[in-house]
Amino acid sequence: MTNTLLSLETLSLNYGDLKAVKDVSFSLMPGEIGCFLGPSGCGKTSLLRLISGFEKPSAGEILLKGLPLANEQTFVKAEDRKIGMVFQDFALFPHMTVSENIAFGLAGVKRKVVEEKVQALLDLVDLVAEKNRYPHQISGGQQQRVALARAMAPNPTLLLLDEPFSSLDSTLRSDLAQNIRSVLKKNKMSAILVTHDQQEAFAMADKIGVFDQGRLCQWDTATALYHQPMSQEVASFIGEGHWIAGKVLTENTAQTSLGVIKISSRFKKDESIAVHIRPEDIILGVKECEAQILSAHFQGDRYKLEILYNDLRLFTYVPTSKDSFQEGQSIYFALNKREYSAFATDSQ
Numbered sequence: 237m238t239n240t241l242l243s244l245e246t247l248s249l250n251y252g253d254l255k256a257v258k259d260v261s262f263s264l265m266p267g268e269i270g271c272f273l274g275p276s277g278c279g280k281t282s283l284l285r286l287i288s289g290f291e292k293p294s295a296g297e298i299l300l301k302g303l304p305l306a307n308e309q310t311f312v313k314a315e316d317r318k319i320g321m322v323f324q325d326f327a328l329f330p331h332m333t334v335s336e337n338i339a340f341g342l343a344g345v346k347r348k349v350v351e352e353k354v355q356a357l358l359d360l361v362d363l364v365a366e367k368n369r370y371p372h373q374i375s376g377g378q379q380q381r382v383a384l385a386r387a388m389a390p391n392p393t394l395l396l397l398d399e400p401f402s403s404l405d406s407t408l409r410s411d412l413a414q415n416i417r418s419v420l421k422k423n424k425m426s427a428i429l430v431t432h433d434q435q436e437a438f439a440m441a442d443k444i445g446v447f448d449q450g451r452l453c454q455w456d457t458a459t460a461l462y463h464q465p466m467s468q469e470v471a472s473f474i475g476e477g478h479w480i481a482g483k484v485l486t487e488n489t490a491q492t493s494l495g496v497i498k499i500s501s502r503f504k505k506d507e508s509i510a511v512h513i514r515p516e517d518i519i520l521g522v523k524e525c526e527a528q529i530l531s532a533h534f535q536g537d538r539y540k541l542e543i544l545y546n547d548l549r550l551f552t553y554v555p556t557s558k559d560s561f562q563e564g565q566s567i568y569f570a571l572n573k574r575e576y577s578a579f580a581t582d583s584q
């Protein structure tokens with residue numbers, strides 16, 4: 237028997253003919269922060285609504301601490317699931333102070349206990365000095381921390397955060413993502429975050445699920461998604477890269493227009509494959525391949541260099557230095573010697 241906190245088993249949700257969530261299975265361990273990542277309309281919010289109890293599954297099962305929340309026979313109502321929610325727009329009560337907002341979910345609890353709990357949460361989210369202010373008298377980031385403290389107050393078993401940073405500006409978002417992660421970790425709180433922003437997912441989550449049209453493509457750590465994508469969708473969606481055609485030579489090598497490279501999956505000899513190469517795999521200044529610079533885009537701390545090698549367009553990043561780059565200039569590079577992710581292609 238595992239001590240899984242949340243398990244989803246082949247969970248599906250249909251809205252009429254539309255299959256919004258298709259056979260999704262994964263599990264979350266106690267204290268883990270998970271994340272649903274994917275483009276708009278891929279079913280992230282629908283899945284969060286299934287877990288919170290705002291939607292009934294069309295098929296499959298949700299278990300919390302081994303007990304069914306929803307399956308063919310059972311449906312535990314949202315208010316009985318001990319699952320907290322933090323919404324996109326924070327949904328704070330404007331006529332209540334920060335402390336009153338945090339205390340809101342503690343109805344029926346003794347006053348002294350409420351006071352202690354609110355004080356501890358104010359400390360945790362670093363809002364002691366703002367406790368008597370109203371939501372309009374604090375910043376967006378502070379409002380989000382109030383929303384987090386309010387959702388944590390009743391000690392939920394699991395916290396769900398639906399695009400919690402989307403109304404904040406980008407510099408605040410990454411700071412707050414780190415900050416909220418440390419608050420959750422300090423409290424050993426299990427949580428699931430929904431976002432379409434990779435940097436936010438990377439900053440907050442232990443495990444990330446990449447979704448595509450209602451399907452969970454991969455549930456993994458950020459580094460595994462980046463370095464060992466299990467499908468072309470995940471490789472293309474996470475980070476940046478190039479697809480290069482190749483033909484399988486031996487069990488773990490392929491011939492490509494960048495030479496013979498190692499591949500991480502096993503294919504049959506002569507099979508056509510697409511190999512995924514990251515920008516950081518193009519190592520400049522090593523005299524193996526000679527290319528021409530097509531363009532150099534100055535991006536502040538770095539240049540994005542587009543280069544042409546035979547008929548192949550590649551790009552990489554170079555830290556800004558005194559070097560300048562001219563269009564048409566020759567430049568040498570080598571391909572990083574590692575095993576590359578590769579996938580079978582339909583072409584012969």
Ligand SMILES: Nc1ncnc2c1ncn2[C@@H]1O[C@H](COP(=O)(O)OP(=O)(O)OP(=O)(O)O)[C@@H](O)[C@H]1O
Nearest residue numbers: 251254256274275276277278279280281282283432
């Ligand atoms: N109540 C509903 N009735 C019918 N279709 C719906 C309903 N809610 C969502 N959908 C559809 O289900 C699909 C998944 O929607 P969902 O909101 O779960 O996606 P999402 O990944 O959260 O998107 P976003 O990032 O834009 O919020 C979409 O095609 C959407 O139009």
